[in-house]
Amino acid sequence: MADNLSIPVHKPRLWMPERIIFTPAALEESWGQQILARVQALNLPVEELPRNRLTGLRGEDERDTYNIAKRTLAVVTAPPSSFKLSPIPPSADWQFHLAEGCPAHCQYCYLAGSLQGSPVIRVFANLPQILSNLAAYEHSGEATSFEVSCYTDPLGIEHLTDSLAECIRYFGTRQDGHLRWVSKFDAVDGLLDLPHNGHTRCRMSVNAAPVSGRFEGGTASVASRLQALRRLALPRSQGGGGYPVGLVIAPIMLMEDWDEHYGQLLDSISEVLDFDCDLTFELISHRFTPGSKEVLQNWYPQTKLDMDEAKRSIKRNKFGGTKYVYTSDTMKMLRRFFESEIARRFPQACVLYWT
Numbered sequence: 001m002a003d004n005l006s007i008p009v010h011k012p013r014l015w016m017p018e019r020i021i022f023t024p025a026a027l028e029e030s031w032g033q034q035i036l037a038r039v040q041a042l043n044l045p046v047e048e049l050p051r052n053r054l055t056g057l058r059g060e061d062e063r064d065t066y067n068i069a070k071r072t073l074a075v076v077t078a079p080p081s082s083f084k085l086s087p088i089p090p091s092a093d094w095q096f097h098l099a100e101g102c103p104a105h106c107q108y109c110y111l112a113g114s115l116q117g118s119p120v121i122r123v124f125a126n127l128p129q130i131l132s133n134l135a136a137y138e139h140s141g142e143a144t145s146f147e148v149s150c151y152t153d154p155l156g157i158e159h160l161t162d163s164l165a166e167c168i169r170y171f172g173t174r175q176d177g178h179l180r181w182v183s184k185f186d187a188v189d190g191l192l193d194l195p196h197n198g199h200t201r202c203r204m205s206v207n208a209a210p211v212s213g214r215f216e217g218g219t220a221s222v223a224s225r226l227q228a229l230r231r232l233a234l235p236r237s238q239g240g241g242g243y244p245v246g247l248v249i250a251p252i253m254l255m256e257d258w259d260e261h262y263g264q265l266l267d268s269i270s271e272v273l274d275f276d277c278d279l280t281f282e283l284i285s286h287r288f289t290p291g292s293k294e295v296l297q298n299w300y301p302q303t304k305l306d307m308d309e310a311k312r313s314i315k316r317n318k319f320g321g322t323k324y325v326y327t328s329d330t331m332k333m334l335r336r337f338f339e340s341e342i343a344r345r346f347p348q349a350c351v352l353y354w355t
């Protein structure tokens, strides 16, 4: 039985863009050429832009621009500003980016309001320079974590880029640097044999069935994500990747029978991870900003996502920004539930944070 579970027959969810555009600068990069060879081998249509600016991607309205963007992969070079890293508490010490934009269609998307302009998926051709810049940010003699999924789903575009694998190979050679990534996709075959040296934590973002079924268009199913996580976590001797792994439960939503639905999610996680592994949980409650609400309502005009300010508390950050979060009583109730239900099912796992 265990053997059947170890190697599930599985066809992963792969995004195939309808249009792939390269800037001239991206084609000058060896990593850009590597991406070009990959997408040509997949017979995907490739165009070279006359200049390094991305133009001609606007539709007739916001919704049309969104549709064009989500079918387009642009291969560009990351601007000089991206070589100055920012911290990303509580997830990691630093964030860096191998791409910006994501092919999925989550109606609560975290990128809404944080990335400017058209949500076209831009992947960076100067990845070797991006990686060699990271060493300066490692705290010598102390584990330093780098999050690579703040502005993209790195696994969702991996079959077109190999960029996540390159990051994993790089961190496998570091003394103090550790990589973290998270995804809602499931094509992990290419990651299982990489020399990660235990320096990459692979996480899957999961949610209760009513949230994933209603709001997470274009992603792999939660069951497939969990099978992918199982394969990443299984020891090499059993055909797995032997990675440290994690679950990001996000965004946690208060819905009818929420405790039953989230209890079922935790049950399915424990069924799939039925062996000893290095496991963490990150718990993120649903929140939105005035800016993200406006963008999301343009992208998903029919959405049933609850973004009623009247039912929320306001949280202000030090720069004057406003977030709408659940009220403190709701937060306490949700937090208590998750912490106790996780401790009961996964006594060895570590809950990294609740927010």
Ligand code: SF4
Binding pocket: 101, 102, 103, 104, 105, 106, 108, 109, 110, 111, 151, 152, 153, 184, 219
């Ligand atoms: S997977 Fe993440 S980045 Fe992609 S659409 Fe969904 S929420 Fe946005």
